[in-house]
Amino acid sequence: QVQLVESGGGLVQAGGSLRLSCAASGRTFSSYCMGWFRQAPGKEREFVGGISWSGGTKYDADSMKGRFTISRDNAKNTVYLQMNSLKPEDTAVYYCAAVVRDWYIPTSEGEYDYWGQGTQVTVSS
Numbered sequence: 125q126v127q128l129v130e131s132g133g134g135l136v137q138a139g140g141s142l143r144l145s146c147a148a149s150g151r152t153f154s155s156y157c158m159g160w161f162r163q164a165p166g167k168e169r170e171f172v173g174g175i176s177w178s179g180g181t182k183y184d185a186d187s188m189k190g191r192f193t194i195s196r197d198n199a200k201n202t203v204y205l206q207m208n209s210l211k212p213e214d215t216a217v218y219y220c221a222a223v224v225r226d227w228y229i230p231t232s233e234g235e236y237d238y239w240g241q242g243t244q245v246t247v248s249s
Contacts, residue, residue: 126150133243146220157225162216174229
């Protein structure tokens with residue numbers, strides 16, 4: 125089993141930055157592909173980006189806009205989502221997810237087996 129705990133969410137003004145963390149425990153962290161999703165009120169959960177165990181990344185071209193960066197530190201069993209130039213439309217609950225994969229990064233929530241509880245990000249205008 126894998127347990128995921130997100131942290132780092134909060135209230136930030138438009139144009140500001142925020143770094144989310146996802147700490148994993150349980151089975152070997154390095155063998156898991158990690159993904160970030162977000163869900164705003166009244167909207168579907170959408171893929172933000174993901175990172176493989178080797179460090180390869182995939183981003184949603186529209187939502188990321190070159191402003192978000194995903195990284196991971198296998199020694200610390202932690203994955204990060206750095207968010208810069210935040211906009212009010214980035215307001216959502218952000219979720220960390222994990223699945224055993226080693227050659228591609230899933231982009232749909234149904235492909236992930238483990239989920240964190242989510243952390244709220246609110247961007248004010």
